[in-house]
Amino acid sequence: MTELATTSQAKAVHKAFINDVMRMPAGEKIKICQQCGTCTGSCPTSYLMDYGPREVIGAFRAGMIDKVVKSNTIWLCTSCYYCTVRCPAGIKITDLMYELKRLGMKYDLLPRSSKNPAMTKYFIDSVHKHGRNHEVELIGKFVMTKNPGLALKFTGVGAKLFFGGRLPLFAKNIRGRDELAKISAYLEAEEAKIQ
């Protein structure tokens, strides 16, 4: 049973990936990847990745994109866009990484080792609450739940930042902060109609 469920989920992830990528501007260019590896060679974090950017496209072609989604790869992308500006085929590889992050979130296929998905979620929580990202709240929540060791390492610099007025305790709420939730709700309802 487990085997079957995994297979159907793999199929679902694969299908969702194709559908989403083909809807992106210039998404169809993924078809002309010639596996040259310029992306992986340009990536500042590929040395840490389970699958480098070139292998991500290779794995997709081999029907293994679900394995990539579960890997540490996508959460090590820093959005530096080196791969995107250098790809001779014009593939927007950074956008593919975002798509894979979204699938990881949607299908709950997050690598346990990565703290990045939590950071992303907290960031969005903060923006939905205030309309802006309240950095102190974000860093505080992240450090407390995911990386308590960081608090100790950072005490000295934290104090300097605090006394320099660079860590304000209170958030500024924008007037139209309910608009962001309404925007999200609208888009979610639209997506539900398509599916």
Next chain:
Amino acid sequence: MRYLYYPGCSAEATGKAYDISTRALMAKLGVELRELDDWNCCGATSYFSVRELDSFAIAARNLAIAQKQSDDDLIAICNACYTTLSKTNRYMNESDEVFKAVNGALGAVGRTYDGTKNVRHVMDVLINDVGLEAITEKVTRRLTGIKVAPYYGCQYSRPMGTFDDPEFPTTMDELFKALGADVVDYPSKVKCCGGMMMMTKEDAALRMCHELLKSAADKDADVIVAACPLCEMNLEAYQPRVNATFGTHFNIPVMYFTQLAGLAFGVEPSKLAIDKQVVSCDGLLAAIPA
């Protein structure tokens, strides 16, 4: 010259000095900045990781407000805000589906946006609107003998390369040459600092910052100037962590380019928030000829 101004979330916290110095510098140059009314977070890279259309739509809320508020171009200072807002424009223009979805979502909150608001980086405005000629004329305290290492970071000109080259940008070099500084040419000026990974994967980000700092130090840089709050924070506030990890002794002042440029136009250091830096800038200030 008049512009709408989008400070971005960091400008209210860790990147406060960027906001303070931008306002002081622009006032000195006779450029009027009017803050965008009730702006929201651009979404940065995090929103792209949840739903693509959400990220474009919340960025577009800012652009819709800007269009309603004035015909002036919209200036962003943070590289990530600049890229996210510009990318939203580009994708709305490249894809009917994105355009329709964004406007549907904006319609739900009584707004509309046609995809045409000009988004500019503050450096673009300095170089191309104010101009190097006017800048050279207005310098009152030339940065003679100061070795400046411009650090562009990633989203300054990547992916779009709108006002500068994506792989070899030179605008910050040109600005500081015009201000009389010795601009340091070093290989890492567009390499990634690790960004948000400093929180989530510290060892990797420290390694990236170490490489950047070493590369600037090897060329005897007196100061590194940045154009992005995350870059500035990583290179400055994490220098002690880099030193502890790699056994180095870096003590290089890192500041926003608007802070150092402000000094060259005679703005007081305290009005540029230079006293709030983590790495002391006292030695640097003393080295700038009066």
